Amino acid sequence: EAQVTQNPRYLITVTGKKLTVTCSQNMNHEYMSWYRQDPGLGLRQIYYSMNVEVTDKGDVPEGYKVSRKEKRNFPLILESPSPNQTSLYFCASRKPGQGFGYTFGSGTRLTVV
């Protein structure tokens, strides 16, 4: 089944403890993105990647890192999480071109205490 898989689905952590949220897609998509969703603010792009080893900042990149060493994987790294990073996170992927839309993962609900 074509899908974007995120892990974990739920995570509670403490301030300052480094964590990684994994994202993997099996559709051979070039583009991958990370979004966070907050009440009243909607979905905001954190980072995106156009292909292997090519990444760039989205609208809210502060406090996050990403890497794209393989086409299928796009992990999101929080080096020193803070409570304002408590949010619902989504990974998405698509092929380039106007005929292709995003496929989203099921989301990771992160709570930083």
Added chain:
Amino acid sequence: KQEVTQIPAALSVPEGENLVLNCSFTDSAIYNLQWFRQDPGKGLTSLLLIQSSQREQTSGRLNASLDKSSGRSTLYIAASQPGDSATYLCAAGTSGTYKYIFGTGTRLKVLA
């Protein structure tokens, strides 16, 4: 900078009604526009994708239109059902960027 607006923020309708959800965008230079459905606490499910060269797309009871010149897209839901209750999001892919800008959504409740 592209901005996407969805009005109304919330809508309640009785079962069986036909309804229209609105999506407005400020930059008409888009390469496509995608409509999603999101159930509470869940991921986004793609409903329809309209390429910039298209005027509309249909899937079952859903029809989405795109008017780039006026900066608007509409999602038409025919014969609404309680199972259609969800938040509907639109997202615009802006030409010359890799960004997909989302609206804040319309929360739809269909009453049985």
